[in-house]
Amino acid sequence: MQAPLRLHLSAALKDDSSWTHDANCHCHCRFQPRSQPALRRRRQLIQRLLLFGSILLTGFFFFFPDLRPDLGSGPLSYLASTDDSKLETVRYYDLSNVQGTARGWEREERILLCAPLRDAAPHLPMFFGHLKNLTYPHNLIDLAFLVGDSKDNTLELLNSKLEALQADPEARNQFGEISILEKDFGQKVNQDVESRHGFAAQAGRRKSMAQARNWLLSAALRPTHSWVYWRDVDVETAPFTILEDLMRHNKDVIVPNVWRPLPDWLGGEQPYDLNSWQESETALALADTLDEDAVIVEGYAEYATWRPHLAYLRDPYGDPDMEMEIDGVGGVSILAKAKVFRQGVHFPAFSFEKHAETEGFGKMAKRMKFSVVGLPHYTIWHLYEPSVDDIRHMEEMEKERKAKEAEEAAKQQKEDKIKEQFDNKGSDWEKEKAAVQDLVQKAKNEEKEEAKKREEDKKAKEAAKEEPKEEAEAEKAKEEKAQEAAKEELKVEAKADKAKVEKAQEAAKKDTADAKKHVEKREEIHEAWGVDERGKAVPKQPEVPDSA
Amino acid sequence: MPSPRSLRRQNPITLVLAGILCIGFFIFIFSSNDATAASSGQAAGRTSSSVLSPPSMPFRKSRANELHSAPPVEHYFMNNVTQSRNPAENKEKVLILTPLARFYQAYWDNLNKIAYPHDLISLGFIIPKTKEGNQAYADLQKQVTKTQSGPKAKRFASITILRQDTENPLMSQNEAERHKMEHQKARRGAMAKARNSLLFTTLGPTTSWVLWLDADIVEFPPTLIQDLADYDAPIVAPNCFQRYYNNEKKAMDVRPYDYNNWIDSSTAKEMAAKMGKDDILLEGYVEMPTYRTLMAMMHDPSADPGTKIKLDGVGGAALLVKADVHRDGAMFPPFPFYHLIETEGFAKMAKRLNWDSYGLPNYLVYHYNE
Numbered sequence: 001m002q003a004p005l006r007l008h009l010s011a012a013l014k015d016d017s018s019w020t021h022d023a024n025c026h027c028h029c030r031f032q033p034r035s036q037p038a039l040r041r042r043r044q045l046i047q048r049l050l051l052f053g054s055i056l057l058t059g060f061f062f063f064f065p066d067l068r069p070d071l072g073s074g075p076l077s078y079l080a081s082t083d084d085s086k087l088e089t090v091r092y093y094d095l096s097n098v099q100g101t102a103r104g105w106e107r108e109e110r111i112l113l114c115a116p117l118r119d120a121a122p123h124l125p126m127f128f129g130h131l132k133n134l135t136y137p138h139n140l141i142d143l144a145f146l147v148g149d150s151k152d153n154t155l156e157l158l159n160s161k162l163e164a165l166q167a168d169p170e171a172r173n174q175f176g177e178i179s180i181l182e183k184d185f186g187q188k189v190n191q192d193v194e195s196r197h198g199f200a201a202q203a204g205r206r207k208s209m210a211q212a213r214n215w216l217l218s219a220a221l222r223p224t225h226s227w228v229y230w231r232d233v234d235v236e237t238a239p240f241t242i243l244e245d246l247m248r249h250n251k252d253v254i255v256p257n258v259w260r261p262l263p264d265w266l267g268g269e270q271p272y273d274l275n276s277w278q279e280s281e282t283a284l285a286l287a288d289t290l291d292e293d294a295v296i297v298e299g300y301a302e303y304a305t306w307r308p309h310l311a312y313l314r315d316p317y318g319d320p321d322m323e324m325e326i327d328g329v330g331g332v333s334i335l336a337k338a339k340v341f342r343q344g345v346h347f348p349a350f351s352f353e354k355h356a357e358t359e360g361f362g363k364m365a366k367r368m369k370f371s372v373v374g375l376p377h378y379t380i381w382h383l384y385e386p387s388v389d390d391i392r393h394m395e396e397m398e399k400e401r402k403a404k405e406a407e408e409a410a411k412q413q414k415e416d417k418i419k420e421q422f423d424n425k426g427s428d429w430e431k432e433k434a435a436v437q438d439l440v441q442k443a444k445n446e447e448k449e450e451a452k453k454r455e456e457d458k459k460a461k462e463a464a465k466e467e468p469k470e471e472a473e474a475e476k477a478k479e480e481k482a483q484e485a486a487k488e489e490l491k492v493e494a495k496a497d498k499a500k501v502e503k504a505q506e507a508a509k510k511d512t513a514d515a516k517k518h519v520e521k522r523e524e525i526h527e528a529w530g531v532d533e534r535g536k537a538v539p540k541q542p543e544v545p546d547s548a
Numbered sequence: 549m550p551s552p553r554s555l556r557r558q559n560p561i562t563l564v565l566a567g568i569l570c571i572g573f574f575i576f577i578f579s580s581n582d583a584t585a586a587s588s589g590q591a592a593g594r595t596s597s598s599v600l601s602p603p604s605m606p607f608r609k610s611r612a613n614e615l616h617s618a619p620p621v622e623h624y625f626m627n628n629v630t631q632s633r634n635p636a637e638n639k640e641k642v643l644i645l646t647p648l649a650r651f652y653q654a655y656w657d658n659l660n661k662i663a664y665p666h667d668l669i670s671l672g673f674i675i676p677k678t679k680e681g682n683q684a685y686a687d688l689q690k691q692v693t694k695t696q697s698g699p700k701a702k703r704f705a706s707i708t709i710l711r712q713d714t715e716n717p718l719m720s721q722n723e724a725e726r727h728k729m730e731h732q733k734a735r736r737g738a739m740a741k742a743r744n745s746l747l748f749t750t751l752g753p754t755t756s757w758v759l760w761l762d763a764d765i766v767e768f769p770p771t772l773i774q775d776l777a778d779y780d781a782p783i784v785a786p787n788c789f790q791r792y793y794n795n796e797k798k799a800m801d802v803r804p805y806d807y808n809n810w811i812d813s814s815t816a817k818e819m820a821a822k823m824g825k826d827d828i829l830l831e832g833y834v835e836m837p838t839y840r841t842l843m844a845m846m847h848d849p850s851a852d853p854g855t856k857i858k859l860d861g862v863g864g865a866a867l868l869v870k871a872d873v874h875r876d877g878a879m880f881p882p883f884p885f886y887h888l889i890e891t892e893g894f895a896k897m898a899k900r901l902n903w904d905s906y907g908l909p910n911y912l913v914y915h916y917n918e
């Protein structure tokens with residue numbers, strides 16, 4: 001590059017000197033045209049030299065593109081055909097700016113929301129509903145998903161949902177960085193409810209879950225994140241303000257209580273996440289007896305740890321801000337300061353102090369002296385997925401219901417038939433009085449109902465007389481049931497139902513005081529039976545005589 | 549007036565030719581080499597369109613007058629992130645991580661000399677917030693700016709510079725003070741936290757290899773990455789030596805420096821079994837004879853330079869790690885993990901995750917001599 005430049009320079013100088021000479025001669029040597037051809041000849045030489053030099057330089061830069069002069073980011077850079085200068089390769093961060101504070105939304109602290117997914121397509125619409133409803137500024141939330149070993153259309157659905165999310169014209173509804181990480185670990189563990197929660201599969205399953213979580217986090221955590229929020233996609237109900245609510249406590253790791261709703265026949269609700277607990281002496285002693293790779297899993301009879309669980313401490317009317325120190329955490333909804341993960345706490349995919357995954361995470365966070373806290377009275381609700389047992393039970397119930405319906409239909413038919421037989425006589429008469437049919441029929445119907453009422457009243461009175469006898473019978477039935485509850489269940493239930501039907505009819509008809517008392521007593525007995533049916537059995541029984 | 553006259557006399561064809569040449573020249577001089585830049589860029593991975601992207605990738609600044617657009621939905625195919633014996637051929641990205649307390653020009657010069665394609669290399673630094681750190685930060689910044697605006701082939705794909713949020717328990721970093729035994733646990737715990745912070749914020753979804761390289765490693769072969777990757781080991785550590793002036797021989801000589809690469813001994817295991825939960829085993833202290841087999845002592849210049857041995861503890865001076873090891877969760881424990889801490893604990897944790905560590909006793913890198 002130097003050589004041709006110097007050539008140019010000398011050429012230019014020569015040129016210059018010739019010009020001054022020319023300029024000097026211009027006025028004085030007007031009658032000496034001979035100098036012109038010489039100059040012209042020299043100019044041609046200069047031109048050739050210039051031409052040669054530029055060709056040389058062009059060729060040189062063509063073959064050595066790296067040596068082209070850099071124009072920097074000044075106005076000249078707009079001449080460049082690529083916006084190479086716009087390429088930013090150096091980033092500076094100060095980690096003390098991303099420590100996480102109690103009022104992160106005011107300080108524009110970024111949250112990384114992580115969700116590991118596998119065959120989660122059915123839950124995605126619900127999950128995105130939750131996402132849209134979050135009150136934390138969306139542009140401060142970065143989303144990261146790890147999709148692995150999915151056999152359904154999780155990936156496609158996720159992608160289309162996310163694209164739709166970002167296509168929102170309102171800038172404040174758009175989220176920050178969105179990453180979908182695709183990685184198959186080739187796990188052999190099934191994701192269906194039964195195999196997922198079976199005891200034997202737990203250790204292996206939790207280790208591979210931990211691996212997935214670590215991959216997700218290590219790929220998605222940035223120096224800009226102040227918080228990391230882990231959220232399962234199958235959360236059914238959670239407050240929109242959950243991020244702020246948890247953040248406000250300003251703890252290093254914090255989890256809410258996780259319950260799940262149940263069908264009425266199972267009691268209406270149930271603690272779901274049993275992985276949030278406080279360490280107990282029993283468990284520590286147990287841990288010492290186990291070998292290095294063993295993993296204690298909570299919520300299984302095989303390991304009785306007697307730990308206080310966050311889930312069981314819930315009081316629906318308790319203070320939602322109450323905190324409880326815990327050692328193991330559940331993974332349904334964890335809010336942690338990003339510094340916890342930055343400094344190395346992760347989800348052990350090996351047995352760390354006899355725990356793995358989220359429980360091991362809690363243990364490790366504690367080991368590194370971070371605060372780990374649970375909120376016993378702040379509850380979010382996990383989706384209820386019936387287990388195989390539940391499904392079986394539900395099928396049975398469905399069968400029973402159908403049998404009952406069929407029975408009732410048969411009864412109805414019989415009644416109808418009887419009615420028809422009664423009506424036959426009247427119908428002849430009806431035919432003859434077709435003109436006033438409507439009026440007559442109405443009157444007749446009323447009559448019929450009254451007749452029925454009277455008949456039933458009579459029956460009820462009879463029943464009232466039989467009351468003591470029946471109570472004894474009920475007592476006896478109870479004893480029988482205690483002996484062979486399972487066998488009797490169906491029968492008892494049928495009986496109870498019959499009683500219920502009778503009761504309903506009677507109550508509607510406003511019976512005498514005697515009858516009413518009798519009905520009440522019966523109801524109580526029935527309820528006691530109901531409790532028995534759920535398998536809680538004996539201890540409830542003494543209540544019946546008391547209240548009676 | 550001579551110039552107008554001369555112009556008038558000029559052949560118009562010459563003028564046109566000169567014009568064309570001028571334009572051509574202009575284009576060539578100002579445009580970067582599109583073809584090569586684009587192809588290598590595509591092969592090495594994309595550049596991000598947004599500042600919200602993994603730090604291991606360069607990104608394009610948006611122009612000031614550009615309309616705000618939502619950050620895109622990015623897919624990363626982590627099944628394709630391979631770790632093979634020929635990383636350069638397979639365009640595997642390498643992340644070089646350095647906890648930086650002092651800046652040595654020799655270190656940076658060696659980094660620039662690395663023979664691995666620079667557009668596949670990302671650098672990460674973490675610098676403590678101390679007076680010394682500020683100096684190192686300034687020095688580094690100067691060199692980074694120089695390199696990243698220099699010739700394209702020498703530019704690194706991306707550089708991330710972090711300031712540490714955790715305090716270093718020891719203000720003074722001088723050699724003697726640093727190595728005192730009672731300070732080791734606190735010092736190495738803080739070091740481990742710095743390493744983890746650097747690792748987990750820069751790893752990103754595209755990195756294949758992580759090369760840990762201490763700032764005071766001032767001499768290493770330019771083919772370090774290829775050489776170490778060729779062993780196809782999950783974790784591989786070269787032997788860390790130091791050049792010094794041998795007064796006996798009256799000549800420059802080398803001596804072992806890093807004693808953290810070792811094979812465990814039964815003595816050390818027994819000692820560990822007797823220790824309390826929070827005590828740590830240290831290597832290279834007379835007060836604590838562990839009788840472990842040290843890789844530093846196994847160096848034999850006459851032996852096969854490719855010798856590979858299995859290790860139980862590794863040092864962090866220079867260490868090539870498959871990114872999958874870190875992704876599985878292997879980190880540098882800042883707490884006593886099986887009575888080991890930092891890099892030694894890292895080897896143990898990797899072991900618990902079924903990743904083995906190896907050492908190369910005859911492959912040397914050199915530590916700065918204070």
